[in-house]
Amino acid sequence: MELQDSIDVVKNIGLSRAKQLNKMGIATVEDLIEYFPRSYEDRSRFTSIDNINIGEVNNFKAKVFAKPESMRARALTIVKARLYDGSGYIEGVWYNQPYMKNVLIPGKEYVFTGKVTEKFGRLQVENPDFEPFSQNSLNTGRIVPVYTVPSKMSQKTIRGCVKNAIDGVCREINEFMPENILKERRLCCRSYAVNNIHFPESDDAFFRARRRLVFEELLMLQMHLLQLKGNVTGKKSSIGIKDYDASPLLAALGFELTKAQENVIGELFCDLRNGTVMNRLIQGDVGSGKTAVAMTLAYVLIKNGYQAVLMAPTDVLANQHYKNISRIFEALGIKCALLTSALKRREKNDAYENIAKGEAQMIIGTHALIQEAVAYHNLGLVITDEQHRFGVRQREELAMKGKDPHVLVMTATPIPRTLALILYGDMDISIIDALPPGRKKIDTFAVDHNYSKRLYAFVKKEIAKGRQAYIICPMIEEDDKSELKSVLAYTCELKEKIFPELRVECIHGKMKNEEKQEIMSLFEKGNIDVLVATTVIEVGIDVPNASVMIIENAERFGLSALHQLRGRVGRGSEKSYCILVSDAKNKTSVERLKTMCRTNDGFVISEKDLELRGPGDFFGTRQHGLPEMKIANLYKDIDILKEAQQSAISLYKTDEKLKKTENKLLKIRISQLFERKIKKICL
Ligand code: ADP
Ligand code: MG
Secondary structure, rough: OOOOOHHHHOOOOHHHHHHHHHHHOEEHHHHHOOOOEEEEOOOOOOOOHOOOOOOOOOEEEEOOOOOOEEEOOOOEEEEEEEEEEEOEEEEEEEOOOOOHHHOOOOOEEEEEEEEEEEOOOOEEEEEEEEHHHOOOOOEEEEEOEEEOOOOOOOHHHHHHHHHHHHHHHHOOOOOOOOOHHHOOOOOOOHHHHHHHHHOOOOHHHHHHHHHHHHHHHHHHHHHHHHHHOOOOOOOEEEOOOOOOOHHHHHHHHHHOOHHHHHHHHHHHHHHHHHOEOOOOEEEEEOOOHHHHHHHHHHHHHHOOOOEEEEEEEOOHHHHHHHHHHHHHHHHOOOOOEEEEEOHHHHHHHHHHHHHHOOOEEEEOHHHHHHOOOOOOOEEEEEEEOHHHOOOHHHHHHHHOOOOOOOEEEEEOOOOHHHHHHHHOOOOOEEEEOOOOOOOOEEEEEEEEEHHHHHHHHHHHHHHHOOOEEEEEEOOOOOOOOOOOOHHHHHHHHHHHHHHHOOOOEEOOOOOOHHHHHHHHHHHHHOOOOEEEEHHHHHHOOOOOEEEEEOOHHHHOOOOOHHHHOOOOOOOOOOOOOEEEEEEOOOOOHHHHHHHHHHHOHHHHHHHHHHHHHHHHHHHHHOOOOOOOOOOOOOOOHHHHHHHHHHHHHHHHHHHOOOOOOHHHHHHHHHHHHHHHHHOOOOO
């Protein structure tokens, strides 16, 4: 039997089981042995019948005392068997399994696992799992694996299949991890790991097995990413900086930088001074003032004769950046240009020309910045804002537009540390860990639709005080199957019935760019009181006078999105509020909303998000384009991740392409793994 054989070669897997397994994504023998258990049950310890715990699941070893009896009660067939272990008796009961009568052999010893009850003073165990007692049984008397299976397939069946597959290929489970890594990280060998992850000999064996497999999965992922990215920090930079004086800009900003901002700027300048290409991620919660930090760096590069580019994920945000940055930069004599796909042909051509000639020094835009037609003059710095909205590839493409420009990446979605390590494993990380002074905590409440009236009254009160409000709806078109309020219908209702005396407008993704701009600038000027919006305003938007954020159908948003949306308020000196409206009752939704009410800390929220959604989902919805993990848990395995990352980096440094003999097997393994998945990975 070979690892790549189709699973029907495995003993006891016929066509119908093969089909069921295929549906679970298991096609080959290798898929099956790498179909790791979801959890385990410890059935390794036996209880004697006189010590049995009533109301709980017990493991016990007993003989069948007499021939089982079968009887009928209405539509049920009931088989009962008296079991005895020397310390006492218990009755085994099976419903609608008439064959049990002939399966259980009197006098023979079995191991049983099941919930024990007491009925009419007698002990009873209903539908227990059982197996003839033997030293190496699969389903009882040991730590047994529990797999995710479709309802038609029993745990016993899949356990048997996995066992047969492992036995069939045992000699093929070869080691591919280089010897020195195994030694250095004190990892067990692969065949031991595979055996013990499914059928652990002991707790300790399980932990060793799991650690090895998690390490292996993360090491290969890291290595693959490093190879794709093709660079580890430390490349020599040809960009020369002579003048570090940013004081004219700092004076023009209109506020004092926070200590946290200053620290990060210090780190950026350090990067410039040490002569290597900067490759840095700035994490800072919403509203922490990342833009000012980026502007300071851009200012220095520009003053030294280079161009700087800032790429944002949405038109709305690019326009906002352009407006704010150019207002300050132009006053300091720096020429700015905007480039988005929404520009008219002529405007675009003008922008291209200005950029190519180097007349534009600070260039701000969207994805349009990485189009082929754009040629830069003397690109020294590329900044991506809200990086989590882009793929890794786009960051690279932008950097490739210049000759090793410095790269600065900013993100507000505080990516959990584990994820940051994977996604930005090749970057240095700076954190802006404080908000500008004077910010008040945003009070957050979760309410259901019964509160609508009070909510509307509250909005009116805030607006009477001179504030503005956002109301977020998850969708833009009426969807009559669900009860989602459409932005359009809802806006009408608000305009005509609820807030007839207020200025209500809406903004959504299907609108033309100019219309969006128009609405945003009216809102910024305070000429709109209530802005009904979809998530087009999720990231970046900065209107300090807005103090109320209402999120309808809040259960439809992930935690990170909710946090981003909430970050649109609380940007000025006024007290701000976020109200999450939801009728959802399911546990995850409720917990999500509770988390939002409890904390304003983006890092806490993102960790919780990852925990609630699971890493697969986290990757999936955020479209990071990374494969789903088979065994590693990105929430819990941070320590192993760090080790794997160190190993990957040193491996990459010594043998980038894995050409050395001792690394060949690993190379093959990585390419097999990602070749199959490469179509799914959109890096
Ligand atoms: P984010 O980190 O979410 O991108 P911004 O850069 O948009 O945050 O900044 C949020 C708001 O805080 C902006 O209005 C900005 O002008 C203001 N701001 C930034 N830094 C400071 C500071 N040090 N003191 C006061 N206000 C600041
Ligand atoms: Mg921002």
